[in-house]
Every structure is written in C-alpha cells, then in structure tokens.
Amino acid sequence: MSTTLELYEKLKPKLGDEEARSLLEFIETTVTQKAATKEDLALLEQRLKLEIAELKSDLIKWMFGFWIGNIAVLTGIMFTLLRTMK
Helix, strand or coil: CCHHHHHHHHHHHHHCHHHHHHHHHHHHHHHHHHCCCHHHHHHHHHHHHHHHHHHHHHHHHHHHHHHHHHHHHHHHHHHHHHHHHC
16 A cells, blocks of 8 residues: 555545545645756756855955955055154
C-alpha cells in the first residue's frame, strides 16, 4: 500500500472524501514543485557565486571611497592645524 493511499485512508474519516483528496493533491503538487535536481542545484550554486563576486566588488568600491574620504578629511584637518599654529 502506498504512502499516499495510507494517508488518504487516515484522513478520509476525519475530513471527508473530497477534503482528503484535495489536501493530498495539494501536498503532492507542492512536493513535486519543490524537488530540486542536481542541475537546479548547480545553477543555484553558480548564481550564488556570481552574486557573491558582485557583492565583493561593490564592497571594495565602497571601502576605497571611504578611505579616500578619510584621507581628504584628515588632510583638511592637518592643513587647518598647521595654519593656526603659524
């Protein structure tokens, strides 16, 4: 006896014939939609690697901009301090 049939037999007295059938159909379609193949997982892995690479490049750009901004601010402070000391 298959698992689906066993589950149907257990649900039928509690839910009724139509409700048990529709619930099992919903479960079966959900399970089949969520089953991933090796190709799906490989594609997902490639997408994740690409996205991580893009995020790394964005992070490097922001870090470089932050460093340039800090150098500019520190240079301005140093010039201001040097002018006031004269």
